[in-house]
Amino acid sequence: MNRNLFPLALGGLGIGTTEFVIMGLMQDVATSLQISIPTAGYLISAYALGVIVGAPLLVAASVKHNPKKVLMVLMVLFTIFNGLSAAAPGYYTLLVARFMSGLPHGAFFGIGAVVASRMAQEGKQAQAISMMFAGLTIANLVMVPLVTYLGHVTSWRYAFVIVALIGILTIVFLKMWLPDIRIEKSNVREELQFFTTGKAWLILLITSIGFGGLFAWISYISPLMTHVSGFSLKAVSYLMLVAGAGMVAGNLLGGVMADKMAPEKAAIILFLLLTVALSAVFLFSENQVISVILTFICGLLAMAVGSPINILMIKSADRSAMMGAAFMQAAFNIANSIGAYLGGLPITWGLGFQYPAFVGALMAMMGLLLTVTFMFRYGIKSKSWALR
Structure with missing residues (x-):
């Protein structure tokens, strides 16, 4: 990894850890603070709302200020x-x-993405951004467990102490490395001007719905693996590592693809493959071997x-x-909420635990159709580009 990108990846590691660790510690927090688990669940919503x-x-x-x-x-x-x-x-x-x-x-990921792209060589901007998000994926693979x-x-409080320490290290490395x-200065009016266009809202819609397919599936991966695939509850943590490994690999793959071809074309290919993979989860999760393979593939895609x-x-x-880029982070969190909600509806209706994956496949397909719409309506014809 380029040393200059390391502080951004380290910041992503801290952010990814604090965002997702509360899910695994929810029962500990509920017991410690003498609240119900559903009430503790609002701690997840509060963070997402903050984003x-x-x-x-x-x-x-x-x-108007220096990005560093x-x-x-x-x-x-x-x-x-x-x-x-x-x-x-x-x-x-x-x-x-x-x-x-x-x-x-x-804001950190939004500004960091622009800074990373400015530091990259021509034609490798997406790979530079993926290096920043590598911290987020490694958080899910290593730090969160x-x-x-x-x-x-020990105590759930130590989890946040560790996150704070990562934050301190990030500040130090941002200063040093x-x-x-320098980014051309603008004002709030100029920054918001883009969001008066249909193009902006179509990209945010692609993100909120298409990426929601991931959360429709992974939010209910534990009951899927135990009730449908037949794994023990203890095995779920290892299966989450499989999904996390897929996410790390997928983050790198996405960066390479977005540099090798127009980003909308890369997204179309990946949404198509994700639709197929989530459909396969719905159809074949009763087979344990296939289920493990698909867990890695879905995380990757x-x-x-x-x-x-x-x-x-x-x-x-x-x-x-x-x-x-900052609005994109808001859209990803909306995808989290929408995906988890829609994925849970079939279970509420009494259907099997494989049905959230079916919902995820439909959401990925919608992301595919919206991206195709974007390509034909706003397609950026030039493969080579540079940020001013």
Whole structure:
């Protein structure tokens, strides 16, 4: 990995850890704070809401400032609020701290994506962005299971202490290793101008619906694997590692594909393959061997879509690139909420645990159709491009 990109990847590692570790520690938090598990579940929603609110507001506040300094300030906020999460005396304090922790998330990735693309050689911008998101995927593969285990055997509060320490390290490495990239200054009006176009909202719709296919499937992977595939409950953690390994590989694959071809074409190919893979999960999950293979493939394909879609937004937004990339993080969190909700409907209706994957396949297919619509309506003809 390019040393200059390491601070962005490290920040992604911290952000990915704090976003997902609460899911594994929910019961520990509920017991410690004497609340119900559904009430503890609002801690996940609070973080997601913070991402959605913070992404546009913090980018809007930072468009006239040096990106390196902005990234350092964002990570200072991230570190402080995760430290407050660790020290929260009660549920409502923790709820507010989780919301505040989510505020820098979208802005960090949004500004970081633009900075990474500016540092990259021509034709390797998507791979540079994928290196930043590698921290997020490695968090799911390594840090989340590790920190979750530590939280189980000690206290859930130590999970947020570790995240805060990662935040401190990120600040140090941002200071030492991130170049002082100059981005043409704009104002809030210019940054928001892109979002008066249909192109912008179509990309966000592709993200919110198409990427939601991942969450429709993975949100219910535990009952799928235990009730349909016949694995033990203990095996689920290992199966999540398989999915995480697929996501790490997919993140790298998506970056390469988005540099080798037009990003909308890469997204079309990946959405098509994801639709087929999720359909196969629905049809063949009773076979354990096939089920494990498909777990890796679905994780790979779902995460691979991320780089082409991010590049498509940055490339289309031009002078609104930072705001566009930040809005993408909000869209990914909307995809999380929509996917989990729609994937749960068949279970509510009394259908089998393989049906969330069927819903995921439909959402991926919708993402495919929307991307095809984008290509024919707004297709960017030039394969070679450069950000001004």
